[in-house]
Amino acid sequence: MPTSHRDCPFCNIVRRDDLDAREVYRDEHVIAFFPTEPAVLGHTMVAPREHIPDIWSLHEDIATHLARATVRVASAVREATELKGLNIIQSNGEVATQTIFHLHVHLVPRWDGDAMGPIWPNETDYTEQAKDLMQERVRQACRRIDTR
Incomplete structure (x- = not known):
């Protein structure tokens, strides 16, 4: 899988090609930045530096780095904003409101x-x-995934 896509706006931020990006955190595996149109002040997105289109393409090692960074940045957002609560949102597919097909956590x-x-x-x-039917379908799918 390519690590970067030329037309991906988040890959542009990773490469530091987007001079308007408001980056707040970067390490070897992830980057965190404000969206162009934040829902509220302090709204931050955390994304892998590698181009990964969605959660189904995410490898566990990158997921670990993404989860750790998400917790770290969430703590920073809490300190900086004096929030009363926090939504952590991760969308996959157009129907789920994903508009940039580079995995990211809001x-x-x-x-x-x-x-x-x-x-x-x-x-x-x-x-x-x-x-009950959906519970059984998901339970069976989990069992199949565990045996892979």
Whole structure:
């Protein structure tokens, strides 16, 4: 897999080709920066420096580095913003609102009455049978994955 894509805006930030990027953290494996249009002030994205399009393409060793950096940067955002809460959002695929196909984690500080609003529906109407069926399907898929 290529480590960088010429047309990827996040790869441009990794290569330091985007002079407008507001980088806040960088190490050998990851980079953290503010999005161009933050949802709230302090909204930070953490991404692997290697071009990885989505979570299904992520190798466990890079996942470990990404998780550690996410915790580290979340602590920094907490200290800098005096937040009241934090959403950690990671989207995959257009239907899940992924617009840049370079894996990244959003750290979104939250306060009462902020511009984000709720991120979950107030309620759903799934039947117990539908939930049981999905539970079994995911359980079986987990078992298959564990044996690979």
